[in-house]
Amino acid sequence: MNKPSLLVCRAIAPEVIARLEQHFEVRANQADEPWSPAQLIEALQGRQALFATGSERIDSTLLQACPDLRICANMSVGFNNFDVEAMTAHGVVGTNAPGVLTETTADFGFALLLAAARRVSEGERYLRAGRWKRWQYDTLVGSDVHGSTLGILGMGRIGQALARRGYFGFGMKVIYHNRSRLEDSVERETGARYVSKQELLRSADHLVLVLPYSKASLHAIGAAELALMKPTATLVNIARGGIVDDAALAQALRDRRIAAAGLDVYEGEPSVHPGLLEAPRVVLTPHIGSATGPTRLAMANLAADNLINFFCGDGPTNPVNP
Ligand code: DGY
Numbered sequence: 001m002n003k004p005s006l007l008v009c010r011a012i013a014p015e016v017i018a019r020l021e022q023h024f025e026v027r028a029n030q031a032d033e034p035w036s037p038a039q040l041i042e043a044l045q046g047r048q049a050l051f052a053t054g055s056e057r058i059d060s061t062l063l064q065a066c067p068d069l070r071i072c073a074n075m076s077v078g079f080n081n082f083d084v085e086a087m088t089a090h091g092v093v094g095t096n097a098p099g100v101l102t103e104t105t106a107d108f109g110f111a112l113l114l115a116a117a118r119r120v121s122e123g124e125r126y127l128r129a130g131r132w133k134r135w136q137y138d139t140l141v142g143s144d145v146h147g148s149t150l151g152i153l154g155m156g157r158i159g160q161a162l163a164r165r166g167y168f169g170f171g172m173k174v175i176y177h178n179r180s181r182l183e184d185s186v187e188r189e190t191g192a193r194y195v196s197k198q199e200l201l202r203s204a205d206h207l208v209l210v211l212p213y214s215k216a217s218l219h220a221i222g223a224a225e226l227a228l229m230k231p232t233a234t235l236v237n238i239a240r241g242g243i244v245d246d247a248a249l250a251q252a253l254r255d256r257r258i259a260a261a262g263l264d265v266y267e268g269e270p271s272v273h274p275g276l277l278e279a280p281r282v283v284l285t286p287h288i289g290s291a292t293g294p295t296r297l298a299m300a301n302l303a304a305d306n307l308i309n310f311f312c313g314d315g316p317t318n319p320v321n322p
């Protein structure tokens with residue numbers, strides 16, 4: 001029997017490609033340059049499967065133009081690149097890669113929080129610019145993380161992993177807001193207390209965003225929400241761009257409405273709002289929350305499992321269609 005045909009749209013670990021080649025006729029984008037939507041449609045002609053990174057838009061235009069497509073597997077937990085309704089209408093399964101990046105991404109959330117609150121990037125720029133001439137009482141004074149109040153918006157796996165780090169590692173008081181309240185046992189185990197979104201914004205010394213992107217979470221943090229936060233607060237976004245109104249955040253930083261921010265994701269990335277590039281007290285990183293060798297390999301292998309199980313097993317493990 002002919003193997004199904006698979007498009008791998010970016011360069012990934014050769015060992016994962018080798019695994020996929022046992023089950024598929026594989027075309028991989030060796031150039032590692034993102035394809036335009038038209039190039040992606042062209043490359044998908046006659047193929048049944050797509051290995052995606054999480055940034056390729058799978059919408060009704062692509063689905064209509066690629067009638068052989070049966071499955072798109074993201075090697076990311078986020079799947080806001082999928083128009084799930086259109087995929088379901090075209091009989092195309094979408095899968096994501098949850099679980100395997102939880103702890104790595106939570107580590108990175110803390111790295112950004114610490115870097116922003118303790119002004120690590122600013123300190124390095126100050127030193128490299130030759131501005132460090134003497135000790136001064138108030139040079140690059142930041143905010144304490146230990147013993148402060150950690151606010152978490154979105155309490156899925158990564159939110160819970162952040163809560164554990166804050167509660168057990170840094171002796172923080174942890175509060176969270178989520179679509180639904182967690183079971184008592186999970187609240188006890190993570191040391192987290194459920195509060196309203198307003199209370200979260202008002203009470204957090206450090207607020208970390210970990211909620212999924214959807215129409216409902218678009219600009220969940222805008223000028224009105226930033227105005228409720230403490231002027232000493234830090235905001236960290238490791239979720240998705242678009243959840244924060246980047247222009248409003250840049251303005252809030254300029255006006256000292258909040259103390260600092262750490263961002264790994266941006267609306268319209270890889271471009272970054274020019275206001276943020278110029279804003280003070282903000283640490284900016286290029287969407288690397290899950291970027292460690294073992295975790296990237298685990299994510300790629302999980303996407304591969306989903307593809308292999310769809311064609312040769314009991315069905316995909318992580319479907320996102322309802
Ligand atoms: C995810 O998996 O959604 C992370 O943001 C990495 O892309």
